[in-house]
Amino acid sequence: MNRRIPDSTVRRISHYLRALEVMGVQGTPTVSSEELAQQGGTTAAQVRKDLSHFGSFGKRGLGYSVPELASRLRDILGLTCRWRVVLVGAGRIGSALFEYPHFARRGYDCVAVLDNDPEKIGMSWGPVRIRPVEELELVVDALKVDIAILAVPAEAAQTLAERAVAAGARAILNFAAVxxxxxxxxxxxxxxxxxxxxxxxxxxxxxxxxxxx
Amino acid sequence: MNRRIPDSTVRRISHYLRALEVMGVQGTPTVSSEELAQQGGTTAAQVRKDLSHFGSFGKRGLGYSVPELASRLRDILGLTCRWRVVLVGAGRIGSALFEYPHFARRGYDCVAVLDNDPEKIGMSWGPVRIRPVEELELVVDALKVDIAILAVPAEAAQTLAERAVAAGARAILNFAAVxxxxxxxxxxxxxxxxxxxxxxxxxxxxxxxxxxx
DNA sequence: ATGCGCTTGTGAAATTGGTCACAATGTAGG
DNA sequence: CCTACATTGTGACCAATTTCACAAGCGCAT
Structure with missing residues (x-):
C-alpha cells in the first residue's frame, strides 16, 4: 500500500464516503465492493484497488462494515478536523457556496468573506461580516486560514491566489476560468x-x- | 489524427480557447505552443499533441495565428451553434448559473427553468418564467433541449436525469453529489x-x- | 538563393492508471 | 470440525496518456 495516490482515486473515495453515509443512515451494516462500485459509478475491482492504497478494511467473504469504512475514509480524506476557509468574492457563486448546507456540516468553517464592492462590504451574511478584499493577508494570517476559495472574475484570480499563498494559505479552490x-x-x-x-x-x-x- | 479523443485533451482545448480569446482582445497576432502551455497550465509538447488530434493548425518556425486557432477550436468544441439548455432547480446554484454572464455569450441558451417549489413557480427570471418540474418532459421535447442542467438535491438527481433522457436530452451537467x-x-x-x-x-x-x- | 534559427507535428518510449484472475481468508451450516 | 461459499487484497497484465526527441517546414537576413 501507499506511495503516491492517483487523483482519481481520491475523488472516488469521496464518492464512496457519500454512498456509505447514505447507507449508514439507512442502517445497512455491511457492504461489498460490488455494491459500493454501483453507487460510485465504477467497478468492484476498482473499489478494492482504491481502498488497498490505504490498507485493508474489509473482511473476506463478508465485505466492509459500513460505519467502520466510513470512519476510515473520513480519516483518509482529512475530514476529522475542521478546516478554516476564506471565501473571496461575495457574488452569486460565493453566496451559493456560503449557503450550501453540506459545506459547514462536512468540516469546513467559512471564517471570513471578502469582496471589493463597497456596496457589499459591511453586510452581514449570517454570523460573518463581509470585509474588503484588502484584508486578505490579514485574515489568512490571523485566522490561520487553510483554504482560500476564489469566486472572483478570471482577471483577479491569479493575483489573489498569490496573495493568499504568500499569507500562508495551503490550498485554493478556484471557480475562475483560469x-x-x-x-x-x-x-x-x-x-x-x-x-x-x-x-x-x-x-x-x-x-x-x-x-x- | 483523430480516433477517440481523451477527455483531458478536450478540457485543455477549452482552456486554450479561453487564453486565445484574451490574446485576441489584446491584439496578439500569433502564439507559440510554449506560450499557450503557460496559460493552460501544461507543457508545449502537450499542447501540440492535443491539437494534433484534430489537424495541424500552426506554421513551423512561427507558431499559431491567434484568431485562426481560436476559430478552429470553437469549431472543434461545437461552439459555432447555440445549444438549448434546460435548468432544473431554481435554487442558489441554479440562480448563480443563470446569471453567469459567459453562459449565454458562449452559445448556451437557457430555454426554460424548472423547480418544484410552489413559491418559485411562476416567478420570472429575466425573460424566462419558472415552471413546475412536472413539465420537464414537455419542455425537453417541445423546445428540443440538448442539455439538461441538474441543480437539485442528490436524492432527486437520478430520477430527473432519467426523465430528461427519456424525453430526448443528450447531455447532462450534474451539480448533485451522485x-x-x-x-x-x-x-x-x-x-x-x-x-x-x-x-x-x-x-x-x-x-x-x-x-x- | 542559401543558410540559420525557431517552432511545429509526430512516432517511439516511458509512465500512469485500470482491469483481471486468483490465492487467501473469512462466515455459515451441517 | 469440515465443507461450501462469498468476497477481499494483490500481483501480473493491459490500455491510455504524457513525455521525449527529432526530422520537417517556414521566414528572415544576408
Missing part, C-alpha cells in the same frame, strides 16, 4: 462550469452530429 | 464542490500533516 500558477506545495482544485459545458457540446457534436432537429 | 446512471449515448459532466474540497483536504493532510498551527 489556470493558476502557484508554488508546488500549494494545492489547487478547479470548479469550472465552462469547461464542463464545452466538454459536453464537444461530446454531442462528435456523436450525433450537431444539435437536435 | 454518480448518474444513464444510457451510454448520453454524456454526463459533473460539477461537484464537495469532491473538490475533499481532494484538497486530502492533499493538505498528506503533505503538511494536519491543519495550520
Amino acid at each position: 489556470q493558476l500558477r502557484v508554488p508546488a506545495h500549494v494545492h489547487v482544485a478547479y470548479v469550472n462550469l465552462v469547461v464542463e459545458l464545452e466538454a459536453l457540446s464537444f461530446a454531442i457534436t462528435q456523436n450525433g452530429k450537431g444539435r437536435r432537429k | 454518480q448518474l446512471r444513464v444510457p451510454a449515448h448520453v454524456h454526463v459532466a459533473y460539477v461537484n464542490l464537495v469532491v473538490e474540497l475533499e481532494a484538497l483536504s486530502f492533499a493538505i493532510t498528506q503533505n503538511g500533516k494536519g491543519r495550520r498551527k
